[in-house]
Amino acid sequence: xxxxxxxxxxxxxxxxxRWLLLVGAEAVGFxxxxxxxxxxxxxxxxxxxxxxxxxxxxxxxxxxxxxxLGASVLAGELAEGRxxxxxxxxxxxxxxxxxxxxGVAVLSIGSALLVLLPTLVxxxxxxxxxxxxxxxxxTRHVPPFVGILAAGCVxxxxxSHLVSSMVRSRSPWLLLDLGAALAAAALxxxxxxxxxxxxxxxxxxxxxxxxxxxxxxxxAVASAVQxxxxxxxxRRAHRLLSLTFWSGVGIATAAFAIFSHWVVDVSPSDLRxxxxxxxxxxxxxxxxxxxxxxxxxxxxxxxFDTATGRSLKISGSxxxxxxxLQPVFSSDGSAAAWLEGGAGGYELKTLDLTRPGARPAATxxxxxxxxxxxxxxxxxxxxxxxxxxxxTVDDLEARRMVTSVPVALxxxxxxxxxxxxxxxxxxxxxxxxxxxxxxxxxxxKEKPERLWRLTAFDLDPVDLGPGHGKLIxxxxxxxxxxxxxxxxxxxxxxxxxxxxxxxxxxxxxxTGAILATLPRSxxxxxxxxxxxGRLILDQRNGDxxxxxxxxxxxxxxxxxxxPSVRVAVGGEVQPGRLAMATTPxxxxxxxxxxxxxxxxxxxxxxxxxxxxxxxxMRDLSLFDRGAGNPQSVGARLFLRTxxxxxxxxxxxxxxxxxxxxxxG
Amino acid sequence: MSLIEVAALTVRxxxxxxxxxxxxxxxxxxxxxxxGRNGAGKSSLVRCLLGVQRPAAGSVRLLGSDVWTRxxxxxxxxxxxxxxxxxxxxxxxxxxxxxxxxxxxRWDSARVDDRLRRFGVPVDVPxxxxxxGQKGQVSLTLALAPEPRLVILDDPTLGLDPLARRxxxxxxxxxxxxxxxxxxxxxxxxxGVEGIADHVGxxxxxxxxxxxxxxxxxxxxRRLRVPAGGEDGGDxxxxxxxxxxxxxxxxxxxxxxxxxxxxxxxxxEEISPTLPRGAEVSALTxxxxxLAVVEPVAGERP
Numbered sequence: 001x002x003x004x005x006x007x008x009x010x011x012x013x014x015x016x017x018r019w020l021l022l023v024g025a026e027a028v029g030f031x032x033x034x035x036x037x038x039x040x041x042x043x044x045x046x047x048x049x050x051x052x053x054x055x056x057x058x059x060x061x062x063x064x065x066x067x068x069l070g071a072s073v074l075a076g077e078l079a080e081g082r083x084x085x086x087x088x089x090x091x092x093x094x095x096x097x098x099x100x101x102x103g104v105a106v107l108s109i110g111s112a113l114l115v116l117l118p119t120l121v122x123x124x125x126x127x128x129x130x131x132x133x134x135x136x137x138x139t140r141h142v143p144p145f146v147g148i149l150a151a152g153c154v155x156x157x158x159x160s161h162l163v164s165s166m167v168r169s170r171s172p173w174l175l176l177d178l179g180a181a182l183a184a185a186a187l188x189x190x191x192x193x194x195x196x197x198x199x200x201x202x203x204x205x206x207x208x209x210x211x212x213x214x215x216x217x218x219x220a221v222a223s224a225v226q227x228x229x230x231x232x233x234x235r236r237a238h239r240l241l242s243l244t245f246w247s248g249v250g251i252a253t254a255a256f257a258i259f260s261h262w263v264v265d266v267s268p269s270d271l272r273x274x275x276x277x278x279x280x281x282x283x284x285x286x287x288x289x290x291x292x293x294x295x296x297x298x299x300x301x302x303x304f305d306t307a308t309g310r311s312l313k314i315s316g317s318x319x320x321x322x323x324x325l326q327p328v329f330s331s332d333g334s335a336a337a338w339l340e341g342g343a344g345g346y347e348l349k350t351l352d353l354t355r356p357g358a359r360p361a362a363t364x365x366x367x368x369x370x371x372x373x374x375x376x377x378x379x380x381x382x383x384x385x386x387x388x389x390x391x392t393v394d395d396l397e398a399r400r401m402v403t404s405v406p407v408a409l410x411x412x413x414x415x416x417x418x419x420x421x422x423x424x425x426x427x428x429x430x431x432x433x434x435x436x437x438x439x440x441x442x443x444x445k446e447k448p449e450r451l452w453r454l455t456a457f458d459l460d461p462v463d464l465g466p467g468h469g470k471l472i473x474x475x476x477x478x479x480x481x482x483x484x485x486x487x488x489x490x491x492x493x494x495x496x497x498x499x500x501x502x503x504x505x506x507x508x509x510x511t512g513a514i515l516a517t518l519p520r521s522x523x524x525x526x527x528x529x530x531x532x533g534r535l536i537l538d539q540r541n542g543d544x545x546x547x548x549x550x551x552x553x554x555x556x557x558x559x560x561x562x563p564s565v566r567v568a569v570g571g572e573v574q575p576g577r578l579a580m581a582t583t584p585x586x587x588x589x590x591x592x593x594x595x596x597x598x599x600x601x602x603x604x605x606x607x608x609x610x611x612x613x614x615x616x617m618r619d620l621s622l623f624d625r626g627a628g629n630p631q632s633v634g635a636r637l638f639l640r641t642x643x644x645x646x647x648x649x650x651x652x653x654x655x656x657x658x659x660x661x662x663x664g
Numbered sequence: 665m666s667l668i669e670v671a672a673l674t675v676r677x678x679x680x681x682x683x684x685x686x687x688x689x690x691x692x693x694x695x696x697x698x699x700g701r702n703g704a705g706k707s708s709l710v711r712c713l714l715g716v717q718r719p720a721a722g723s724v725r726l727l728g729s730d731v732w733t734r735x736x737x738x739x740x741x742x743x744x745x746x747x748x749x750x751x752x753x754x755x756x757x758x759x760x761x762x763x764x765x766x767x768x769x770r771w772d773s774a775r776v777d778d779r780l781r782r783f784g785v786p787v788d789v790p791x792x793x794x795x796x797g798q799k800g801q802v803s804l805t806l807a808l809a810p811e812p813r814l815v816i817l818d819d820p821t822l823g824l825d826p827l828a829r830r831x832x833x834x835x836x837x838x839x840x841x842x843x844x845x846x847x848x849x850x851x852x853x854x855x856g857v858e859g860i861a862d863h864v865g866x867x868x869x870x871x872x873x874x875x876x877x878x879x880x881x882x883x884x885x886r887r888l889r890v891p892a893g894g895e896d897g898g899d900x901x902x903x904x905x906x907x908x909x910x911x912x913x914x915x916x917x918x919x920x921x922x923x924x925x926x927x928x929x930x931x932x933e934e935i936s937p938t939l940p941r942g943a944e945v946s947a948l949t950x951x952x953x954x955l956a957v958v959e960p961v962a963g964e965r966p
Contacts, residue, residue, distance in 0.1 A: 009767065085751050091736060232716045
């Protein structure tokens with residue numbers, strides 16, 4: 001009880017000595033009330049202006065007082081030898097530390113709240129007009145806002161005290177502080193880069209939150225040790241402060257490093273779902289990506305051999321390329337290539353998929369930033385990439401660039417490319433007509449549909465030197481609309497278009513003609529090319545789905561109705577046989593509710609595969625996510641309730657477990 | 665019972681040793697004066713006594729308890745006057761007194777008011793605006809207000825004018841007379857100290873070279889002056905006085921002067937026939953003893 005009384009005495013003394021700050025803050029708080037009378041403030045928004053100015057002043061006062069008082073109280077008194085007054089009296093060290101810091105915290109927080117008080121009284125509400133980036137349930141109302149403001153003030157106070165103590169002690173330990181700060185910053189940056197490159201952003205912010213919490217605790221403990229054990233000896237106090245604080249920071253940073261290592265140290269069995277599956281036409285290897293368990297929105301990517309169970313973790317996509325899927329395969333399935341972040345950018349790695357036990361190989365190809373597109377030639381010798389408006393083709397075996405050609409990029413969806421054979425690369429470039437410069441925004445609004453042009457080019461990169469390649473136009477099509485999803489047929493000459501609003505269209509790139517225009521259901525749907533060039537269109541209506549099989553010319557060949565059930569359209573496991581699943585009520589997150597079957601597109605017969613099964617590749621055409629080759633291994637994979645990944649043998653119709661993922 | 669027990673106290677600052685194995689006790693009711701030149705280690709010792717400096721070795725016990733671990737509870741019975749008055753400069757004397765009153769189990773407010781009135785210190789003026797003498801008087805007033813069993817004063821008269829110095833010592837004497845408070849003080853004002861101290865310690869280069877009662881100290885130190893001209897073999901005739909531990913033997917044109925540190929009246933009578941004619945023996949003041957101890961000519965200390 002006596003200790004609390006002494007603590008209170010120290011706290012009260014700090015506040016009493018600087019009580020004029022509170023008066024000054026209250027005076028500042030009346031300024032927002034004058035804002036509506038300032039010229040240029042619209043009368044209808046006076047309350048918003050008032051609240052905005054009051055909040056800005058509140059934050060400013062809180063921050064300025066927390067920093068200045070944090071730097072002067074305790075740290076300043078210690079450096080100037082004025083703490084002896086307390087230590088020559090019956091005041092416990094913790095009471096000096098806690099009383100003084102609590103006193104300046106009360107002053108900082110109290111002053112900030114006093115700035116807000118007049119505005120709250122005039123507006124007669126306990127709701128704050130937060131800017132959008134702070135408008136959360138925690139900050140919208142006064143009570144939680146006070147908690148956040150107090151936490152922020154305490155944080156600033158502690159770190160201001162810490163820095164001030166280190167600088168003002170004039171002790172050689174300052175060199176240790178600088179060294180430790182640099183080491184901690186370097187380690188933090190390395191962790192940040194690791195998680196950022198892997199796209200483990202949630203994990204990064206969780207770790208960052210934990211790090212901030214631990215470092216704040218370390219700062220509080222260190223300053224307490226500084227005062228209670230260092231007492232009036234500024235240098236000894238600094239030594240204790242530094243040792244305690246940097247030990248805490250070291251532990252916190254090491255914990256963050258261990259956490260980040262745990263986050264990225266995943267295997268395919270740590271996936272809780274498959275977001276995407278990539279697979280070459282002829283290989284037992286697949287590329288998989290999906291959310292990892294207990295790691296937030298972290299989607300690691302793997303190369304996985306369905307025959308042997310061997311897996312290789314490859315770098316995930318960076319946050320600004322979240323839609324990008326790694327790796328790229330050669331169409332013969334002999335090679336895979338992917339990018340890995342390094343010190344100076346991203347380096348291309350390859351894996352020989354034909355050789356058991358092969359290890360990733362470095363190449364001479366590197367990019368400063370993530371490229372826009374990449375493709376491997378059918379046998380994996382050439383790599384084409386579009387980066388920064390330039391198409392380059394590298395010979396990976398000869399370790400040299402064979403050509404580079406400038407290309408125009410309209411958007412991320414505006415370019416696709418594939419090797420048509422070992423010599424030829426085909427580019428599909430989509431461009432919207434640029435609006436006239438003279439058009440006003442209102443005029444543009446009245447004309448939402450613009451001309452959209454898709455052009456196919458061929459490039460023969462072999463035997464060309466950098467800068468000598470030439471793109472030769474081989475086809476194209478022009479339509480109007482406001483946005484298009486598009487996919488190209490396996491032969492490379494047909495394109496399925498789906499506007500954001502409007503019908504499906506099937507186009508012939510050689511002639512530029514629209515072969516067919518097909519009605520689109522209100523709930524959207526997908527168009528998927530089969531291996532023979534036919535097209536499957538799924539149209540959703542209410543609870544049911546209708547699958548329409550279209551010929552190469554767009555003529556409807558058959559319809560398959562699935563009333564009152566939800567349908568998942570998977571891959572083409574054999575020519576004309578489509579993996580599918582239906583559920584009366586389930587979602588993709590619940591394989592248990594689904595029943596899988598193979599649909600024979602020629603005769604309409606369904607061969608059941610079992611209950612609790614869901615094709616891994618489903619709804620594939622949107623954004624090309626999981627765009628596996630028809631009849632590839634990926635098309636034959638099913639996810640079973642409980643997390644088993646099963647591979648269908650189309651010859652026998654049997655399913656074999658190839659992997660068990662976390663919880664399905 | 666000893667209110668201060670210092671044993672084998674060693675304080676180091678890096679490679680420099682400020683205190684080297686210092687040991688002494690201050691019995692209850694005593695007035696112990698610690699003397700020493702600047703840099704002798706007095707302030708380090710006071711910091712150890714107040715529990716703000718952790719010794720490298722040894723122990724410091726106040727009122728029977730280790731002061732480093734139980735500082736706050738011990739200081740409830742201890743009044744402290746620092747070398748530099750360190751009260752918050754923005755607070756008035758009245759506010760400082762009110763703050764301090766909440767910290768101690770006893771607080772004699774009436775005596776505080778009385779003392780400050782007698783000193784002529786304005787109570788509503790911020791501490792920072794007071795003169796150095798007034799600040800010292802406020803510090804002394806605050807130190808005595810909780811009726812402590814022990815008062816520690818670190819050079820309380822430093823920089824004060826003679827009147828202010830006298831006021832400090834008179835105030836201490838009054839308090840001693842009233843309550844028999846134990847006092848530990850460091851000071852360069854040896855004349856003032858001599859008036860109130862009953863124990864003296866002398867620190868020299870971090871070592872305690874003297875620690876005894878003032879009466880005993882003054883009893884065993886004497887100055888012996890032997891005029892020149894006698895047949896003394898060049899040593900002023902002091903050769904036979906080795907057992908009186910002569911210190912500071914100085915020779916000049918008029919003769920030889922020595923400070924005897926183990927004065928013995930009977931022994932002197934035995935050897936007096938051998939001394940040259942005109943030899944004189946006189947007592948030393950505390951200041952003279954201090955000077956003799958901290959600046960030994962013969963290179964040794966008593």
